[in-house]
Amino acid sequence: MFDSLSDKLGGIFDKLRGKGALTEDDVNAAAREIRVALLEADVALPVVKEFIEIVKSRAIGADVIKSVSPTQQVVKIVHDAMVEMLGGHDGEQELNLKAATPAAFLMVGLQGSGKTTSTAKISKFLTDKHKKKMLMASLDTQRPAAQEQLKVLGEQTGIDTLEIIKGQSPIEITKRAMNEARLGGYDIVMLDTAGRLSIDKELMAEVAEISKLANPTETLLVVDAMTGQDAVNVAREFDEKVGITGIMMTRIDGDARGGAAMSMRGITGKPIKLMGTGEQWDKIEPFHPDRIAGRILGMGDVVSLVEKAQESLQNEDAAAMAEKFKKGQFDFNDMLMQMRQMTKMGGAGALMKMLPGLGKMAKQIEEANLDDTILKRHEAIILSMTKAEREKPALLNASRKKRIAAGAGTTVQEINKICKQQQQMAAVMKKIKKMGMGGMMKQMKSLMGGKGEELELMAQSMDPDNLGRDMAALKGNDILGANPFDGAGAPSGLPGLGGGMPGLAGLGGGQMGGMPGMPTRGGTKKNRKPKVKKGKRK
Amino acid sequence: MVFWRKKKNEGMQDQERADDELLHHKTDPELSPLIEAENDLAPDNVMAKSMNAIEPRDLTDAHTTPVPDHTPVDDFKESEDLKDHTNEGGWFSRLSKGLSKSSNKLGQSITDVFTKRKLDQEALDELEEILIMADMGPKTAAKIVAAFSENRFDKEIEESEIKSVLASSMSDILKPVAIPLDINGKKPFVMLVCGVNGAGKTTTIGKLAHEYHMKQHKKVMIAAADTFRAAAVDQLEVWAKRAHVPLIKKDIGSDPAAVAFEALEKAKADDVDLLMIDTAGRLQNKANLMEELAKIIRVIKKQDDTAPHAIVLVLDSTTGQNAHSQVQNFKDVVNLTGLVVTKLDGSAKGGVVVSLAQEFGLPIHAVGVGEKIEDLSPFKAEEFAKALVGA
Ligand SMILES: Nc1nc2c(ncn2[C@@H]2O[C@H](COP(=O)(O)OP(=O)(O)OP(=O)(O)O)[C@@H](O)[C@H]2O)c(=O)[nH]1
Ligand SMILES: Nc1nc2c(ncn2[C@@H]2O[C@H](COP(=O)(O)OP(=O)(O)O)[C@@H](O)[C@H]2O)c(=O)[nH]1
Ligand SMILES: [Mg+2]
Ligand SMILES: [Mg+2]
Numbered sequence: 001m002f003d004s005l006s007d008k009l010g011g012i013f014d015k016l017r018g019k020g021a022l023t024e025d026d027v028n029a030a031a032r033e034i035r036v037a038l039l040e041a042d043v044a045l046p047v048v049k050e051f052i053e054i055v056k057s058r059a060i061g062a063d064v065i066k067s068v069s070p071t072q073q074v075v076k077i078v079h080d081a082m083v084e085m086l087g088g089h090d091g092e093q094e095l096n097l098k099a100a101t102p103a104a105f106l107m108v109g110l111q112g113s114g115k116t117t118s119t120a121k122i123s124k125f126l127t128d129k130h131k132k133k134m135l136m137a138s139l140d141t142q143r144p145a146a147q148e149q150l151k152v153l154g155e156q157t158g159i160d161t162l163e164i165i166k167g168q169s170p171i172e173i174t175k176r177a178m179n180e181a182r183l184g185g186y187d188i189v190m191l192d193t194a195g196r197l198s199i200d201k202e203l204m205a206e207v208a209e210i211s212k213l214a215n216p217t218e219t220l221l222v223v224d225a226m227t228g229q230d231a232v233n234v235a236r237e238f239d240e241k242v243g244i245t246g247i248m249m250t251r252i253d254g255d256a257r258g259g260a261a262m263s264m265r266g267i268t269g270k271p272i273k274l275m276g277t278g279e280q281w282d283k284i285e286p287f288h289p290d291r292i293a294g295r296i297l298g299m300g301d302v303v304s305l306v307e308k309a310q311e312s313l314q315n316e317d318a319a320a321m322a323e324k325f326k327k328g329q330f331d332f333n334d335m336l337m338q339m340r341q342m343t344k345m346g347g348a349g350a351l352m353k354m355l356p357g358l359g360k361m362a363k364q365i366e367e368a369n370l371d372d373t374i375l376k377r378h379e380a381i382i383l384s385m386t387k388a389e390r391e392k393p394a395l396l397n398a399s400r401k402k403r404i405a406a407g408a409g410t411t412v413q414e415i416n417k418i419c420k421q422q423q424q425m426a427a428v429m430k431k432i433k434k435m436g437m438g439g440m441m442k443q444m445k446s447l448m449g450g451k452g453e454e455l456e457l458m459a460q461s462m463d464p465d466n467l468g469r470d471m472a473a474l475k476g477n478d479i480l481g482a483n484p485f486d487g488a489g490a491p492s493g494l495p496g497l498g499g500g501m502p503g504l505a506g507l508g509g510g511q512m513g514g515m516p517g518m519p520t521r522g523g524t525k526k527n528r529k530p531k532v533k534k535g536k537r538k
Numbered sequence: 539m540v541f542w543r544k545k546k547n548e549g550m551q552d553q554e555r556a557d558d559e560l561l562h563h564k565t566d567p568e569l570s571p572l573i574e575a576e577n578d579l580a581p582d583n584v585m586a587k588s589m590n591a592i593e594p595r596d597l598t599d600a601h602t603t604p605v606p607d608h609t610p611v612d613d614f615k616e617s618e619d620l621k622d623h624t625n626e627g628g629w630f631s632r633l634s635k636g637l638s639k640s641s642n643k644l645g646q647s648i649t650d651v652f653t654k655r656k657l658d659q660e661a662l663d664e665l666e667e668i669l670i671m672a673d674m675g676p677k678t679a680a681k682i683v684a685a686f687s688e689n690r691f692d693k694e695i696e697e698s699e700i701k702s703v704l705a706s707s708m709s710d711i712l713k714p715v716a717i718p719l720d721i722n723g724k725k726p727f728v729m730l731v732c733g734v735n736g737a738g739k740t741t742t743i744g745k746l747a748h749e750y751h752m753k754q755h756k757k758v759m760i761a762a763a764d765t766f767r768a769a770a771v772d773q774l775e776v777w778a779k780r781a782h783v784p785l786i787k788k789d790i791g792s793d794p795a796a797v798a799f800e801a802l803e804k805a806k807a808d809d810v811d812l813l814m815i816d817t818a819g820r821l822q823n824k825a826n827l828m829e830e831l832a833k834i835i836r837v838i839k840k841q842d843d844t845a846p847h848a849i850v851l852v853l854d855s856t857t858g859q860n861a862h863s864q865v866q867n868f869k870d871v872v873n874l875t876g877l878v879v880t881k882l883d884g885s886a887k888g889g890v891v892v893s894l895a896q897e898f899g900l901p902i903h904a905v906g907v908g909e910k911i912e913d914l915s916p917f918k919a920e921e922f923a924k925a926l927v928g929a
Contacts, residue, residue: 039676042858045667110856111881111909112736116768142909144776145769152768197884224736228673228858230886237885251735255823256860279735279767 022070027059030074041257041296044232047266054081079293086261087289092271095122096245097130099217102181103188106214108207108238109222111195114250114276116146118222119192120153121276121284122248127159132187137162137177139170139210140194150192157281160184170194170206174213191216198237211242219244220273223260225251231260232267239268250276252292253283261292330426332390335418336382339375377410381418384408393422657695662687665704672889672926675859678896682707705923708892712919717901719848719876721750726759726805726813728838728845730798732831732872733852734864735819738880738906740770742852743814744777745906745914751783756811761801762787763794763834764818774816780911784808794818794830795837802841815846822867832871848875850903855881855888862890865898879917880906887926 031052038048059077087093097103105122107115116138123134136159140146147164154161162177174191181189191214196203211219221235221244238244247264252275261272277283382390384407389395396404401415408415662683669679685707686700721727731739743760751758760778762785764770771787778785786801798815805813817834820827838845849872853861868874882888882905891902902917 036676039670040859042860045671110884112738112854114736143773145772148772149767149769156768197881199885224854224856226734226854226857226860228856228886228890229671230673230856230884233885234856251821253824254734254821254860255863256858259858 022059022062022073024060026070027056027074030059031056034074034078037298038259038262038296041259041298042226042228042231042263043259043296044229044263044267046232047263050266051081051085051262054085075297079297082262082293082296083289086265086272086287086292088265088271093246093273093287095126095273096217097126097132097188101185101187102135102178103218104178104181104191104214104216105188106191106193106207106211106216106219106242107222108193108219108242108244109195110197110224110234111143113195113222113224114248115195115222116140116149116153116192117279117281118220118248118250118274118276118284119150119190120157120159120281122220122274123159123188123190124157124281125284126188127157133185135160135162135177135181135184135186135189136192137173137180137189138164138192139173139177140192141168141170141173142194146194153281160186170210171213174210178214189214198234198241204237204241208242216245218246220246220248221264221270222248222250223264225249225254225258225260226256227260227263229263231263235264235268235270239270244268244270246271246273248272248274248276249287252285253277257298258292258295262296328430330422330429331393332382332385332422335422335425336379336390339379377408377414378418380408381405381410381415393419393426656692657687657690658692662691665700669889672887673858674889675862675893678889678893681896682892701927705920705927708926709920709923711892711895712902712917712923715895715899715902716917716919717876717903718916719850719903721756721812721848724844724847726802726810727847728802728805728842729812729814729848729850730817730835730838730846730872731814731850731852732817732868733819734821734854737819737852737854738878739819739852740764740774740777740816741909742878742880742904742906742914743774743816744781745911746814746904747777747781747783748911749914750812751781757809758783758812758814759801759805759808759810760785761797761813761815763797763801763815765790765792765794765797766818770816770818777911795834798834799837799841802838802845806841822864828867828871831868835872849873850876850878851900852878852880853894855879855891856884856886857890859890861894862897865894865900869898869900874900876901876903878902878904878906883907883913888922889926891922 034052034055035048038051039045043051055074055078058081059074062073062077095105107119109115119136123136126132127134136150136154138147138150138161140150151161151164153159162173162180165173165176168176170193177189177191180186191210193207193210194203196207198204219242221238223231223234227234235244235247247261247268247270249258249261249272252258264270265272272287275285275287277285381404384404385396389400389404396415396419398412401412401419405412405415665686666676666679666683669682670676674682682704686704719729721729731743733739747758747760750756758781760774760783762771762774764774765788768790771790775785775787786797786804788797788800794817801813801815804810815834817831818827820831822828835846835849851865851868851874853864857864865874865877877894877900879888879891879902894900895902904914905917905922907913907915
């Protein structure tokens with residue numbers, strides 16, 4: 001439904017190539033498109049305006065680099081500015097664990113934003129990763145069974161919860177929690193509050209009072225990634241009335257563009273510290289500015305794509321695939337399996353839409369109605385081969401090809417095309433075996449030529465380390481042996497694609513195949529930081 | 539069963555505590571009970587109630603929570619509910635109150651923009667921005683402003699006219715979707731409630747149960763098919779008690795489709811008018827969870843292939859443009875019949891409703907305007923539009 005920013009900018013800048021520097025007029029025209037893109041991503045209007053001024057000042061007069069299209073260049077400026085804005089200063093995103101014990105963490109936010117779940121997630125995280133002794137207390141006397149909810153989560157995670165005493169007020173519970181924390185030798189007590197509207201004076205005063213009592217080292221505003229323009233009001237009000245130290249953004253596992261992150265950061269200047277990426281208590285991650293920036297700009301969240309693929313793939317298939325990848329093989333059986341996986345994932349068009357820079361191509365495919373017919377035709381061809389032919393493509397001589405063509409109701413040319421494609425893929429598999437991820441990225445860029453507008457940018461912003469870390473962070477990625485991307489490469493004869501997209505295949509393959517040199521789980525602190533230089537922002 | 543007795547005891551204790559609170563002065567227990575408690579027990583209400591009460595014995599099975607016996611306190615509360623609240627300010631004043639902050643802002647900016655100027659492009663741009671800040675989305679905002687500026691561009695225009703014309707153009711879009719839920723014609727009428735996490739599904743079911751059972755005296759039953767989230771069943775159980783309706787439940791972790799199936803069996807056997815099924819929150823991009831929802835429906839259809847008769851998507855008005863994706867994806871998987879929009883008592887303006895109406899035309903059955911049981915109202919296009927622009 002959404003066009004990516006570069007699709008939008010494409011039209012404006014098409015004529016611009018090789019003109020020297022970006023003029024004010026060019027930039028103004030682009031600014032309008034940037035504005036719409038950000039608004040569609042739910043960035044709040046006041047923040048959009050401020051942000052566009054930053055982008056304008058950077059873009060005007062910037063030299064148009066020969067090898068890069070103006071669109072790419074502007075997208076890069078926007079992306080970098082956004083990562084910078086979202087990321088903030090060094091160390092700012094870390095939870096403050098240095099306070100004297102028992103310290104209090106206060107969780108606040110609107111109804112249903114994910115406070116209780118996040119309370120359990122943070123507690124579990126700090127127990128496991130930082131050896132903290134945690135106590136959780138529910139001050140939610142409003143929502144039915146809210147206290148029981150936290151109690152159950154405590155049982156599931158093995159974290160202590162404050163005993164429920166019915167009839168106590170949130171203030172009384174706070175006092176009891178702080179007391180219990182002192183007596184029980186707890187490091188941190190998590191105070192999970194009831195959801196409240198930022199315009200509810202009474203309840204806002206109540207939480208301010210709780211804050212005074214508990215004197216928390218962290219007050220985290222929990223906000224849903226789907227939040228619209230209201231994010232600014234919520235962030236401003238909670239910051240003014242209670243004083244927040246950071247933001248936790250939940251439901252990143254959804255398909256919302258997540259503009260609220262920018263709104264809240266822009267309005268309060270408070271860092272986004274954590275992301276919730278699922279309903280279970282282990283689905284918590286440090287905030288990744290580059291990932292969110294990519295989403296807001298509609299450049300495709302590669303991590304989401306992998307997740308989608310992960311859901312659709314059957315484990316045995318995937319494991320078998322991984323084996324092949326390791327050996328550097330790719331026969332017709334592999335191709336068949338991939339095409340079927342691709343159909344399961346919603347066809348070529350759906351997949352392409354999720355890939356950075358391929359939005360336009362997805363449209364062309366849809367218009368040409370190519371994807372599914374091609375898939376079906378190719379399936380028919382492969383199914384007309386014998387078992388031996390599928391496993392040993394080299395067997396296919398002229399007479400065999402004729403027989404297959406007759407069987408599949410197609411021409412020998414068509415058979416040749418699919419053979420060529422198989423050969424290309426096989427070649428890529430071999431290369432993947434040899435090359436690291438960085439090499440594949442470069443190859444991909446050269447293969448795509450100027451067609452993939454954002455690939456340049458992508459290659460820079462999602463350098464192998466970052467990408468690897470994101471992917472590695474996905475639970476169970478070891479079963480993801482198969483390559484979700486090369487499905488997109490399967491149909492030959494796509495406009496402008498030649499025989500498939502071996503480069504993209506490489507991208508996925510390198511990741512999923514468990515290439516040597518990829519950082520595993522969590523990555524290091526160094527590669528978690530955005531790559532851009534920090535600039536000044538008001 | 540021991541389990542039973544314990545539950546019952548707990549319920550009784552809660553009840554006694556509540557009785558005490560209601561009948562005695564908060565700070566001084568020695569003070570006499572409130573007199574209104576007796577005065578307001580209109581015999582008619584009591585009659586209607588006792589005729590409609592569901593026999594607990596019909597539902598004795600470990601999975602069912604019985605309807606508590608009615609106490610004077612229940613009846614007092616009920617008589618409160620049945621009273622005419624129009625003079626105290628109905629849903630509209632509540633909504634206006636909630637929206638007043640935004641309305642003022644909106645009204646204020648329109649005043650700023652237009653009293654001194656002609657309707658020029660700059661003015662229109664600003665108007666468009668105001669609509670965008672109400673979550674209407676850039677496209678819908680542009681469309682509404684374009685319609686508004688037609689025949690008015692470059693002419694002097696009065697502030698009051700701006701508001702009313704703007705409101706009426708939005709209300710034109712919304713009127714066709716302001717359709718209340720009709721549960722007549724099928725028995726039991728089966729309604730499935732779905733939506734993303736934390737949208738307000740469970741609360742809305744509680745409110746609807748209250749509406750249909752306590753106010754319209756229908757025989758209502760609810761089913762706890764959210765077997766995933768911690769304490770989700772307990773949460774719904776509280777609502778069931780508040781609305782005095784029976785609840786069908788199974789253990790946490792059991793198959794939600796099985797809950798739905800058994801609930802429908804029970805609802806048929808008990809001659810229930812309305813069965814409402816609460817489901818776990820699910821994000822629309824999760825194929826496996828969406829499939830789970832489809833399965834619930836398939837299983838329901840095994841008993842009654844016209845059911846579910848309503849599949850309602852609950853939408854949080856705080857949501858921005860992702861609401862489109864929610865409606866689209868739920869619609870793709872299940873045959874959505876309508877929407878309920880919640881949390882309109884907040885500062886979020888719910889403007890996305892306007893663009894949803896344009897794009898999907900799904901009926902908006904009701905709006906949630908608070909956390910209390912009576913905080914649910916029919917969706918009224920004109921008033922909503924007016925409240926939105928502050929006219
Ligand atoms: N202010 C306000 N709060 C509401 C409204 N409707 C629901 N809520 C609150 O929103 C929160 C979530 O509501 P639930 O009914 O539990 O939502 P749900 O969709 O069942 O949530 P899950 O089952 O956890 O996905 C609760 O704190 C409710 O009290 C409303 O109209 N206004
Ligand atoms: N998919 C997803 N669901 C979440 C996430 N965080 C919370 N939830 C769900 O959102 C709903 C409301 O969460 P809860 O913690 O009760 O919110 P609270 O009312 O703010 O305390 C529940 O259904 C949770 O399971 C998340 O990161 N992703
Ligand atoms: Mg909670
Ligand atoms: Mg619920």
